Amino acid sequence: MTITEKILAAHSGSDRVTPGELITCEVDIALGNDITAPIAIKAFEEHGAKQVFDKKRVVLVPDHFAPNKDIASAQQAKVMRDFAKDREIENYFEVGKMGIEHALLPEENLSLPGDVIIGADSHTCTYGALGAFSTGIGSTDLAATMITGQIWLKVPETIKFMFKGKKKNKWISGKDLILYTIGKIGVSGALYKAMEFCGDVIDELSMDDRFALANMAVEAGAKNGIMKADNKTLAFIDSQEVKPVRDFKIYESDSDAKYQGVHEYDAEDIELQVAFPSLPENARPVGDAKDIVLDQIVIGSCTNGRYADLEIVATLLKGNKVARGVRMIIIPATQRIYKKAMNTGLLDVFIDAGAVVSTPTCGPCLGGHMGILAEGEKCLATTNRNFVGRMGHPKSEVYLASPAVATASAVTGKITDPAVI
Amino acid sequence: MKLTGKAWKFGNNVDTDVIIPARYLNTSDPSELAKHCMEDIDPEFADGVREGDIIVGGANFGCGSSREHAPISIKAAGVSCIVAEYFARIFYRNSFNMGLPIVECQEAAREADAGDILTVDLTSGRVINETKNRSYESEPVPIFMQELLSAGGLMPYTMKNLSK
Ligand code: SF4
Numbered sequence: 373m374t375i376t377e378k379i380l381a382a383h384s385g386s387d388r389v390t391p392g393e394l395i396t397c398e399v400d401i402a403l404g405n406d407i408t409a410p411i412a413i414k415a416f417e418e419h420g421a422k423q424v425f426d427k428k429r430v431v432l433v434p435d436h437f438a439p440n441k442d443i444a445s446a447q448q449a450k451v452m453r454d455f456a457k458d459r460e461i462e463n464y465f466e467v468g469k470m471g472i473e474h475a476l477l478p479e480e481n482l483s484l485p486g487d488v489i490i491g492a493d494s495h496t497c498t499y500g501a502l503g504a505f506s507t508g509i510g511s512t513d514l515a516a517t518m519i520t521g522q523i524w525l526k527v528p529e530t531i532k533f534m535f536k537g538k539k540k541n542k543w544i545s546g547k548d549l550i551l552y553t554i555g556k557i558g559v560s561g562a563l564y565k566a567m568e569f570c571g572d573v574i575d576e577l578s579m580d581d582r583f584a585l586a587n588m589a590v591e592a593g594a595k596n597g598i599m600k601a602d603n604k605t606l607a608f609i610d611s612q613e614v615k616p617v618r619d620f621k622i623y624e625s626d627s628d629a630k631y632q633g634v635h636e637y638d639a640e641d642i643e644l645q646v647a648f649p650s651l652p653e654n655a656r657p658v659g660d661a662k663d664i665v666l667d668q669i670v671i672g673s674c675t676n677g678r679y680a681d682l683e684i685v686a687t688l689l690k691g692n693k694v695a696r697g698v699r700m701i702i703i704p705a706t707q708r709i710y711k712k713a714m715n716t717g718l719l720d721v722f723i724d725a726g727a728v729v730s731t732p733t734c735g736p737c738l739g740g741h742m743g744i745l746a747e748g749e750k751c752l753a754t755t756n757r758n759f760v761g762r763m764g765h766p767k768s769e770v771y772l773a774s775p776a777v778a779t780a781s782a783v784t785g786k787i788t789d790p791a792v793i
Numbered sequence: 794m795k796l797t798g799k800a801w802k803f804g805n806n807v808d809t810d811v812i813i814p815a816r817y818l819n820t821s822d823p824s825e826l827a828k829h830c831m832e833d834i835d836p837e838f839a840d841g842v843r844e845g846d847i848i849v850g851g852a853n854f855g856c857g858s859s860r861e862h863a864p865i866s867i868k869a870a871g872v873s874c875i876v877a878e879y880f881a882r883i884f885y886r887n888s889f890n891m892g893l894p895i896v897e898c899q900e901a902a903r904e905a906d907a908g909d910i911l912t913v914d915l916t917s918g919r920v921i922n923e924t925k926n927r928s929y930e931s932e933p934v935p936i937f938m939q940e941l942l943s944a945g946g947l948m949p950y951t952m953k954n955l956s957k
Contacts, residue, residue, distance in 0.1 A: 510887035
């Protein structure tokens with residue numbers, strides 16, 4: 373069996389599961405946010421449910437429109453806040469403790485290797501970086517899981533992605549690997565499938581890069597993205613302020629596990645990537661993005677708003693200035709990342725260069741607030757989606773890239789290879 | 794169950810951001826969401842759509858976010874069914890869970906033009922293009938999903954099983 377199959381078997385009380393099989397699965401964590409949870413809460417209450425299956429295992433994070441951007445979003449966030457209070461949800465993270473959910477859960481050690489995590493947010497697949505099975509679902513699924521602690525799932529077939537060789541240069545990141553992959557297989561190239569990432573290149577990635585990689589599995593249509601937990605994973609778990617309150621188990625794919633397909637990529641062939649509007653699959657080498665003049669740069673999101681990302685930004689920004697005519701918005705993904713960036717002087721570098729630093733929020737990533745684009749404007753973002761209207765006006769454009777490319781581009785005002793600055 | 798309606802045709806990879814842009818996600822009120830359904834891909838849609846109309850999509854319909862606001866806005870706009878070549882995973886789940894019928898039928902989706910009258914038989918999976926006088930077979934809805942639909946969606950199904 374593959375890692376994914378082993379985790380699903382263990383959570384559905386079977387020795388084995390086979391792709392295509394419908395199973396009922398025990399859930400370790402059920403997650404919702406200020407946009408998706410209110411609909412789940414309404415369904416929960418309308419159907420007369422009394423209590424959640426486990427007060428420790430339901431996690432609610434107001435991150436999308438928080439701190440609330442208008443009256444309607446404030447009303448909506450209040451639905452979740454009141455529910456968390458009434459049902460004594462332990463893992464509700466109020467503004468001040470809050471961060472972007474998929475950066476916050478690993479910090480809080482709520483997502484652990486071998487877990488089944490479902491979240492009413494498509495990027496729930498991020499926890500695959502820890503060797504967990506995690507997948508996005510909708511609000512009605514969340515409502516049902518909050519009651520039963522279970523979810524129905526179809527066991528996915530697995531596609532293996534093996535990255536070999538040496539990366540071309542130090543700026544090539546997890547983001548480039550996943551954009552390259554999506555560029556190859558397309559936005560439905562892994563539809564309904566598990567994407568399993570392996571190879572020397574993956575072993576060498578930092579945890580923050582692994583999170584960025586797993587985060588975008590959904591952009592290839594996948595159910596989950598996963599890689600095996602290793603010493604780096606364990607060190608990451610150990611190094612968090614909050615210690616895990618549950619046991620966890622590390623799974624590995626069997627050597628005779630069956631894959632629906634295997635893709636082998638040579639890191640030598642992978643350049644820094646930029647995904648052109650308006651699909652993540654429009655990934656091209658940064659060198660192909662000539663003379664694209666930008667209005668805005670966004671560093672942040674559940675893909676690339678982690679500390680390692682901010683460090684890269686600071687390295688490239690130090691001694692430089694944000695180009696005239698460009699707005700650079702930097703959003704640390706959680707309070708802890710924000711504080712660390714403050715203590716290590718990264719925020720000084722950002723502000724001295726002329727960037728603005730925001731409190732943790734999804735904000736512009738989904739066109740919520742804190743950096744909406746006007747008609748005709750172009751933005752380069754470290755986020756994960758560049759759909760039509762994603763960051764504002766339907767006639768604005770979003771390009772996706774790594775923090776390194778985004779920072780180099782902020783300095784020159786057009787899409788730029790960091791080797792140039 | 795048979796549904797008949799006029800087709801609204803869309804292309805491939807219709808994502809949840811164009812179905813219902815995030816600027817309207819500060820509410821989950823179905824009638825509010827319906828007013829902005831498909832706004833960024835077809836500004837005429839929300840005003841022009843009539844009760845019972847059918848959306849015809851290409852490949853990977855509903856890709857992107859998990860927002861249930863997307864199928865909610867479509868259902869509240871009066872759409873009776875979506876026929877597409879195939880659907881993105883979360884959108885597929887969400888539609889069944891909340892009781893919006895969807896059918897995967899490649900040929901029917903490809904050949905239909907805007908304005909054609911379609912009849913969809915959910916039980917057999919047959920799609921008929923009345924305008925073009927063509928009939929197409931598709932995989933019938935899996936048994937488990939049929940149970941979900943006949944219970945009225947995932948919540949009634951869950952509550953019924955709990956009380957057993
Ligand atoms: S940062 Fe963007 S992609 Fe991630 S959860 Fe928030 S809105 Fe979604």
